[in-house]
Amino acid sequence: MGFSEQVNLSLRLLDASPAWHRVCELAEGLDEDLSRQVVLAAADISENLLLPLNGPADAAGCRIENGRVKVPDAYHAAWAGFAGDGWLGIDAPEDLGGQGLPLALQAACQMLFDRAAIAFGMLGGATRSAVFVLDAHAEEPHRSLWSEKLLTGEWSATICISEPDAGSDLGRVRTKAEQGADGTWRVTGNKCWISYGDHDMTPRIGHMLLARTGDAASGTRGLSLFLVPNTTDDGAPNGVTAERLEEKLGLHGSPTCVMRFEEAEAILIGKLNNGLPQLFAMIERMRILTGCQGAGLALASLDLALAYAAERKQGGAPAEPPVPINRHADVQRQLAEMASRSYCLQAFLLELGAVLDLSAKHPDAAVRAENADLAAFLLPIAKNFGGFTGFDTASRAIQIFGGAGYTREWPVEQYLRDARILTIYEGATGMQALDLLHRRLWKDEGKGLKIFAERMRADIAAAEAAHGGYAAQTESVLSRFLALGVSLTEQQAERAKAEYGADAFLNAAWSAISAWMGLRLITVADDNAQLAAAGRLRIREADIAIGESVARTQIPADCFEAFREEG
Structure with a gap:
């Protein structure tokens, strides 16, 4: 493809x-x-x-x-x-x-x-x-x-949040903004992991930056949002310096900067001490962007593997010419697994994009709210498993290529390196799992989860006539996922115990979405045998994976607590 x-x-x-x-x-x-x-x-x-x-x-x-x-x-x-x-x-x-x-x-x-x-x-x-x-x-x-x-594109922008001691823990941000007698805000502090924090493609770069204002309270409630340009309106330097570039595993073509701000003029955006909620308009798009990055790398890796497996000849009867390696059952298995994951991710991100569109543009406030709740539930899953699928598919492609894939002769080794960061930046896997558990299941009382189940069941019902067996299997995956949500909801009083199961719950959510999108692949396949097969395989894999996730939430805490550092 x-x-x-x-x-x-x-x-x-x-x-x-x-x-x-x-x-x-x-x-x-x-x-x-x-x-x-x-x-x-x-x-x-x-x-x-x-x-x-x-x-x-x-x-x-x-x-x-x-x-x-x-x-x-x-x-x-x-x-x-x-x-x-x-x-x-x-x-x-x-x-x-x-x-x-x-x-x-x-x-x-x-x-x-x-x-x-x-x-x-x-x-x-x-x-x-x-x-x-x-x-x-x-x-x-x-x-x-x-x-x-x-x-x-005359100017450009960054998202400028992380600090050396405040990555995901934003309540510890120490960069400060102070307002002078003339009303001008000035920002002083250090930020790190800033993609394109400095570059020479645009003369002006605006940093969307979180800073603590004056004597504001600690924690995220004391953070305000500022736009901090690297130059003043007249083109003079504005106290913004890239101190160094990180030496990274991948994404070598993207500069990751450690930034210093010294009395830099800044523009307050929105209300004081409300910076993080306001910045979520950007974070939301950055999370679906991360999912799209993973999907792009997965689809590229899959295509290279499919083409290579059709051309690379090895094996077969010793007395006969060697055959393309895609004739071998194990290679077929690997290609099918790659395709099922990649196509389902592609389908899911398009669905999420439409949900976000409805949450912003539908004229009915109730419909907007419903889709906003659903999007809030889906975004942590899209962000994490977009990244996971990108890396996993690139790794599987290298396996198809064998030793050739481990060399720079083919770009799959670059795809692997580039993809590894995707489950880390914009909120690492553990943060997405806790967000899904604490905010989307407990705090929101599972509102998004209920809407998700309704949408998925509507698709299952529509597919029953033509694809009854796979529709029933998809319903089984959903039912077990919902039961797991009920079980974890009942464990709110045992917070630590439930948190040990947060990653398993995140994976279970992906299993349910995979089955949903696998059923969609089957319904749109028409005469595309590979697409139909990918959908069937994804539902079967999800059926197995959901059982594994449920079992992982039941592992006793004493298996983990020994790794808690004392003192």
């Missing part, structure tokens, strides 16, 4: 989504032809402009020179072409210069961009995501000025 085939599958999967059809009913002028034109154009720019960057940028890397970060030379023309063609604003509001198209359509394009050059695409991901925070919370003229400059 090359770039054009990926387009066809994305459009087929969207067409099978009831949520997508509701989105199309709300979007004036959006039809199948327009959707196809947009995603085909994304495939074209991905294959012809972005893909040629990927290997050379990985080899060249980034460097600091005369106090500024230098990116691979080819990035400059690529950024001008990518941004100039409007790809940063696919789903951004039209009054800010965006195209106002659905997020689900943007997700279909994003998987193509990241399939081609994930490291390059990280700048665009943060830049476009920042627009939604500014649109929701910034005052004029900053809202319009910055949004329009970001969407044209």
Whole structure:
């Protein structure tokens, strides 16, 4: 499945989504032809402009020179072409210069961009995501000025949260913002793990930064959100410095910076001490972006493995010529497992994009709220298993290639390196598991989970006539997942015991979603034997995995407590 085939599958999967059809009913002028034109154009720019960057940028890397970060030379023309063609604003509001198209359509394009050059695409991901925070919370003229400059690619943006002693533990952020007598805010502190914290592709970089304001309370409630440009309005330096670049396993074409802010002029965004909730407009998009990054790498890895297995000849009867390795049962098994995971992830991210569209744009407040609850439940799962699937599929592709896959002759080793970070940044696996347990199951009283079950059961009912056996197996997976949710809900008083099962609950949620999307693959397969087989396999794998997850939540705590450091 090359770039054009990926387009066809994305459009087929969207067409099978009831949520997508509701989105199309709300979007004036959006039809199948327009959707196809947009995603085909994304495939074209991905294959012809972005893909040629990927290997050379990985080899060249980034460097600091005369106090500024230098990116691979080819990035400059690529950024001008990518941004100039409007790809940063696919789903951004039209009054800010965006195209106002659905997020689900943007997700279909994003998987193509990241399939081609994930490291390059990280700048665009943060830049476009920042627009939604500014649109929701910034005052004029900053809202319009910055949004329009970001969407044209003239300026760029980062998400600037982590500090040396405050990664996921944001309540310990120490960077401070103080307001002078003239009303100007100034930020001082250090931030780390900042992707594209500095670079030479745009003259101005705006850091969407969390800082503690004055004598504000400790914890996340004392954090405010600021836009901190690297230059002042007249182009002078603004006390923002990239101190060093991290030496990383992968994503060599994306500079990861340690940043220092010294009395840097800053623009307060929204209300004081309400920074983290406001920043979630950006974090939400960064999480689905991470899922799309994983899907792009998974689909690229799968395609390389399929092509290699069809061409590489080895084995067979000694007296006969060797046969392509895809004739061997174990290779067929590996390819099928890769395909089932990759295609289901692709289907899930498109579904999530449509749910997020309905949560933002449906005219009925009750429908918006329902889809917002569902999206909140699905996002931790998408973020984590997008990353997991990207890495796992790249690793499996290397296995198909054998020793050749371990060399730089083929890009699968780069895909493996690039994918490893995906289950770490934007909230590591453990954080996503705890979010699902504490917030989505306990605090929200499982509202999103109940809506998820309703949507999944509607699809099961629709598939019963044509695919009764697989529909029944999908229902079984869902029922066991819901029963696990009830069991963990009853354990709220035993918080530590339940938290030992949080990772298993996260995996169980993925099993249920996998079965749901596996059933969808079967329903859209038509005469595509590989797609139908991938769907059938995913349901069967989910049926096995859900049992394993339930069993893991029942492991006694004394198996873990010995690893608690004392003193």
